[in-house]
Amino acid sequence: MLLADDEEMIRAGVRAILSTDPGIEVLAAEASDGREAVELARRERPDVALLDVRMPRMDGLDAAAEIRRTVPGTATVMLTTFSEDEYIARALRDGASGFLLKAGAPRELLAGVRAVADGAACLSPRVARRVISELSSGNAGVRMSRGALARERIAELTNREREVLSLVGAGLSNAEIAARLHLVEGTVKAYVSTVLARLGLKNRVQAAILAHEGGIVDTAAW
Structure with missing residues (x-):
């Protein structure tokens, strides 16, 4: 994977955390700005690029879009100390596979990177709650309407599909969901694809948001 952050100390700290997982290999060359990150991604073609939001020459969001x-x-995956809604909304709208906060626990970082490498998406629980809070903002009637609509859509799923959706909402990867539900990973992948298709969702982040709105997220999995 590729790691990009303009602060050398942050890069060293994040790299140290990532190095504790033998399944994660950080490229020897790390980027200190957005343009360098894009160039390295084009040359090395890593599975995952972990990008700081604020970097010189080209910020992380623009670098992510170009990559x-x-x-x-x-x-x-966007990594930042800033949890302002404008960054979150832009990253998710532009198709980022995840958004993690530097202030989060090391296990969140590792789980997020593993999930994205596994073809899933990751959203820090705190970011997820913030997104849901924003989506549910407004008067009580609007909040109830969104929740009711989400529950109505989710009701179309089978019990097993709802279980899978609840764990997607908690940010678990296919492998983690398979272990929790005692299923084969390929079966979980098929369930996720079916859930996205039946609900008309583009990706796992949208699925996670719907799960939060519908109140079915398995918070014990966090």
Whole structure:
């Protein structure tokens, strides 16, 4: 994977956390700005690019968009100390596979990177709650309407599909969901695809948001 952050100490700290997982390999070359991150991604074609939001020359959000355009096989995850809604909304709207906070626990970082490498998506629980809070903002009638609509859509799913959706909402990867539900990972992948298709959702992040709105997220999995 590729790690990009303009602060050397942050890069060292994040790399140290990632190095505790033998399944994660950080490229020897790390980027200190957005343009360098794009160049490295084009050359090395990593599975995952972990990008700081605020970097010189090109910020992480623009770098992520360029990487997705030119290196579609590389998933992008935004890493930042800033949890302002504008960054979250833009990252998710532009197709980032995840959004993690530097202030989060190391296990969140590792789980998020593993999930994205596994073809899933990750959203820090705190970010997820913030997104849901924003989506549910407004008067009580609007909040109730969104929740009711989400529950109505979710009601179309089978019990097993709802179980899978609840764990997607908690940010678990296919492998983690398979272990929790005692299923084969390929079966979980098929369930996720079916859930997305039946609910008309584009990706797992949208599925997670719907799960939160519908109140079915398995918070014990966090």
